[in-house]
Amino acid sequence: xxxxxxxxxxxxxxxxxxxxxxxxxxxxxxxxxxGHSPADTVQAMITSGKxxxxxxxxxxxxxxxxxxxxxxxxxxxxxxxxxxxxxQYRMAALLAAGFAGATWIDxxxxxxxxxGTIMVAMIVGAAWAGIAAILKVARGVSxxxxxxxxxxxxxxxxQYLLLKLAxxxxxxxxxxxxPITEGxxxxxxxxxxxxxxxxxxxxxxxxxGVVYWFVLTRTRFGFDIKATGMSESAAVASGVxxxxxxxxxxxxSGGIAGLVGMPQLLGSSHSYSLDFxxxxxxxxxxxxxxxxxxxxxMALAALLWGVLDNAANxxxxxxxxxxxxxxxxxxxVLSVVVAYELVRRYRVRYEQQKVGRxxxxxxxxxxxxxxx
Amino acid sequence: xxxxxxxxxxxxxxAVRPARRLAARWYLLIVLAGLAVVSLVRVITGAEDLTSSGxxxxxxxAAVPIAMAGLGGLWAERAGVVNIGLEGMMVLGTWGAGFAGxxxxxxxxxxxxxxxxxxxxxxxxxxxxxxxxxHIISGVAINLLAPGAAxxxxxxxxxxxxxxxxxxxxxxxxxxxxxxxGLSSALDTLERKHWFLVSDLAGLLRGLxxxxxxxxxxxxxxxxxxxxxxxxxxxxxxxxSCGEAPVAAExxxxxxxxxxxxxVIGSGVFAGIGGAFLAISSSQFRDGQTGGRGFIGLxxxxxxxxxxxxxxxxxxxxxxxDAMQLRGSDAVHALLxxxxxxxxxxxxxxxxxxxxxxSAVAAVLGVAFGWWYFASDQLPPELVGSAPYVVTLLVxxxxxxxxRMPKADGKIYxxxxxx
Numbered sequence: 001x002x003x004x005x006x007x008x009x010x011x012x013x014x015x016x017x018x019x020x021x022x023x024x025x026x027x028x029x030x031x032x033x034x035g036h037s038p039a040d041t042v043q044a045m046i047t048s049g050k051x052x053x054x055x056x057x058x059x060x061x062x063x064x065x066x067x068x069x070x071x072x073x074x075x076x077x078x079x080x081x082x083x084x085x086x087x088q089y090r091m092a093a094l095l096a097a098g099f100a101g102a103t104w105i106d107x108x109x110x111x112x113x114x115x116g117t118i119m120v121a122m123i124v125g126a127a128w129a130g131i132a133a134i135l136k137v138a139r140g141v142s143x144x145x146x147x148x149x150x151x152x153x154x155x156x157x158x159q160y161l162l163l164k165l166a167x168x169x170x171x172x173x174x175x176x177x178x179p180i181t182e183g184x185x186x187x188x189x190x191x192x193x194x195x196x197x198x199x200x201x202x203x204x205x206x207x208x209g210v211v212y213w214f215v216l217t218r219t220r221f222g223f224d225i226k227a228t229g230m231s232e233s234a235a236v237a238s239g240v241x242x243x244x245x246x247x248x249x250x251x252x253s254g255g256i257a258g259l260v261g262m263p264q265l266l267g268s269s270h271s272y273s274l275d276f277x278x279x280x281x282x283x284x285x286x287x288x289x290x291x292x293x294x295x296x297x298m299a300l301a302a303l304l305w306g307v308l309d310n311a312a313n314x315x316x317x318x319x320x321x322x323x324x325x326x327x328x329x330x331x332x333v334l335s336v337v338v339a340y341e342l343v344r345r346y347r348v349r350y351e352q353q354k355v356g357r358x359x360x361x362x363x364x365x366x367x368x369x370x371x372x
Numbered sequence: 373x374x375x376x377x378x379x380x381x382x383x384x385x386x387a388v389r390p391a392r393r394l395a396a397r398w399y400l401l402i403v404l405a406g407l408a409v410v411s412l413v414r415v416i417t418g419a420e421d422l423t424s425s426g427x428x429x430x431x432x433x434a435a436v437p438i439a440m441a442g443l444g445g446l447w448a449e450r451a452g453v454v455n456i457g458l459e460g461m462m463v464l465g466t467w468g469a470g471f472a473g474x475x476x477x478x479x480x481x482x483x484x485x486x487x488x489x490x491x492x493x494x495x496x497x498x499x500x501x502x503x504x505x506x507h508i509i510s511g512v513a514i515n516l517l518a519p520g521a522a523x524x525x526x527x528x529x530x531x532x533x534x535x536x537x538x539x540x541x542x543x544x545x546x547x548x549x550x551x552x553x554g555l556s557s558a559l560d561t562l563e564r565k566h567w568f569l570v571s572d573l574a575g576l577l578r579g580l581x582x583x584x585x586x587x588x589x590x591x592x593x594x595x596x597x598x599x600x601x602x603x604x605x606x607x608x609x610x611x612x613s614c615g616e617a618p619v620a621a622e623x624x625x626x627x628x629x630x631x632x633x634x635x636v637i638g639s640g641v642f643a644g645i646g647g648a649f650l651a652i653s654s655s656q657f658r659d660g661q662t663g664g665r666g667f668i669g670l671x672x673x674x675x676x677x678x679x680x681x682x683x684x685x686x687x688x689x690x691x692x693x694d695a696m697q698l699r700g701s702d703a704v705h706a707l708l709x710x711x712x713x714x715x716x717x718x719x720x721x722x723x724x725x726x727x728x729x730x731s732a733v734a735a736v737l738g739v740a741f742g743w744w745y746f747a748s749d750q751l752p753p754e755l756v757g758s759a760p761y762v763v764t765l766l767v768x769x770x771x772x773x774x775x776r777m778p779k780a781d782g783k784i785y786x787x788x789x790x791x
Binding site: 083316337 | 378379456499503505506508509512513514515516518519520521524527528664667670671752757758760761762764765768769
């Protein structure tokens with residue numbers, strides 16, 4: 001939008017960095033107030049974070065978070081709040097797992113199975129988001145409300161469908177879908193010093209990021225999305241059908257949301273079960289906010305979130321409740337949006353002053369000329 | 373992301389509708405007719421639990437937290453601030469009630485729940501009113517923050533307490549319960565006769581008058597109090613004007629920021645009460661105790677068209693389906709028939725009002741649910757939990773043109789900036 005000068009870069013970075021520092025300070029105060037040592041806590045997290053295993057898990061978490069963030073960001077760019085990524089991803093992962101784990105599919109060649117599974121996930125995600133999109137364009141129902149409702153419905157419907165699709169998991173009282181057999185899985189990458197592998201679908205996340213960047217910056221569709229987000233009335237005036245844009249971008253957002261569960265499903269768990277993480281959609285919102293909907297910014301934010309989450313797992317052992325990290329994440333989100341707002345206000349005032357100064361400059365010589 | 377979403381597809385309700393207010397006795401008649409239908413379904417299906425006093429009592433207990441969350445939403449949205457952080461504020465309330473409740477009793481628990489809920493509201497007010505952050509984003513952030521904070525504090529303070537654990541507080545004593553003397557046994561006899569309508573009325577009355585928690589009575593008073601304060605006092609008028617036309621309000625000398633602060637902090641207080649009620653009535657704090665009730669409260673408020681009376685009806689309905697889940701599968705199955713009848717009635721009403729499309733959709737859905745009832749033996753309990761959400765979506769989809777939210781709801785207001 002604006003030219004890159006040291007000042008704009010600094011202002012752009014000031015908000016996220018300021019928010020991180022502020023969140024760290026808040027957490028330090030909380031830790032001291034509850035009788036823990038902030039230094040020891042950080043030490044424990046760094047020690048844990050250096051382990052190869054934690055790094056691999058962080059990268060894997062970040063993959064999921066990134067996909068979720070892109071799904072959210074597509075909506076954000078046109079002022080559409082897809083709060084329902086969570087439900088879309090869970091419905092998609094469940095039904096895709098049911099599809100990929102079905103007995104008849106074992107004879108289908110591997111690549112076709114994998115592509116089929118991913119297609120099913122995207123279609124289910126898009127369909128679940130499509131309900132909200134149709135309610136929005138046909139009846140004017142706020143997508144925030146309808147996606148919140150759809151999230152909850154997905155939880156209950158998911159439990160019901162899981163019972164229908166489920167086979168008992170050996171050695172626990174967890175239930176899951178029939179495991180995907182060898183051919184339908186996606187192998188991971190080895191990481192030196194760690195037994196767990198990096199999801200093979202980390203490539204898919206990168207790809208989604210690139211496509212997101214390309215669509216938004218290099219296509220007419222992307223331009224229409226951004227135009228609608230900045231000014232609905234201006235977009236309408238220039239011939240954009242906002243209804244169609246809402247429908248398309250919601251379906252697209254839901255389709256990407258459908259991908260969120262795929263790295264874990266095809267890469268490590270191979271079946272959908274009750275312990276699939278809930279709340280990924282909300283993490284996606286946080287990551288998209290922190291990364292300002294920018295493909296690279298969101299990648300950094302997703303990595304930060306992944307590292308924080310996984311390094312925190314060692315804290316309970318160290319005697320500090322690991323939820324301090326959840327508090328930190330919440331404070332980051334809240335303070336980063338406040339910081340963006342403050343920076344925006346500062347920038348507006350600065351530009352107004354600059355314009356004022358420049359206007360003043362041009363008038364001074366003229367006045368001097370008159371006097372002479 | 374500064375504006376408040378797209379306005380596409382939104383049909384605003386006609387500004388001036390002919391005033392057609394029903395007299396109180398008509399409402400009473402509608403309620404009675406509804407009860408008669410439920411009673412009929414009970415007689416047909418033999419699911420006695422549909423209107424038993426046990427169900428009604430459980431529904432009342434389940435409805436109170438939902439109604440309190442809904443009141444929280446009502447206060448905030450009437451002043452123009454959307455609050456989807458209600459869930460998080462409720463979580464804070466449950467922890468507060470657990471912390472103070474096990475040490476100093478239920479009333480201290482209530483007070484602590486209120487204080488913590490108010491803190492959550494204050495946070496939302498600072499973010500949305502002072503800093504002009506988007507309301508949805510602030511709410512999401514609070515929903516991320518609050519459960520983390522509650523679990524952190526729970527591990528910190530309950531792990532070593534006697535009877536407590538990492539994710540739960542030691543037991544809290546329940547608030548005192550009262551009954552209207554002399555009614556219980558008579559109503560009980562009537563209820564056991566299983567007569568059409570009479571036994572149902574007896575079950576309803578018995579559920580509402582026997583062994584009622586004092587907290588429930590407080591909740592009812594708060595509901596009535598909200599109606600009086602928001603609609604019958606100058607304070608309420610000013611508060612609502614901030615939700616309808618903040619610029620106009622400011623020009624008439626109303627301090628919009630101040631009223632928004634009052635409203636959003638009040639919103640947190642109600643959510644905190646709801647959370648405290650949950651913790652006290654289930655006699656301890658547990659992690660994940662709220663289970664999305666903040667969102668159901670929001671749904672109840674929308675269902676009730678941003679009015680206290682409608683909100684109470686919504687909360688009652690959702691509390692009823694909540695209570696049903698714990699009853700036998702017969703009763704749950706009978707709910708399908710009830711839903712089918714309700715949709716068919718709606719279809720007729722809409723047809724008479726010349727909304728052909730909506731009428732057709734409602735009729736198709738009604739027939740589908742009816743078919744489902746007769747084609748199946750039972751309804752999976754997993755699906756019953758989704759009833760409040762499905763009903764809300766249906767209401768939004770079928771009756772959106774009758775809903776009217778505050779005009780400036782969710783819009784960021786900055787003093788001195790043109791809209």
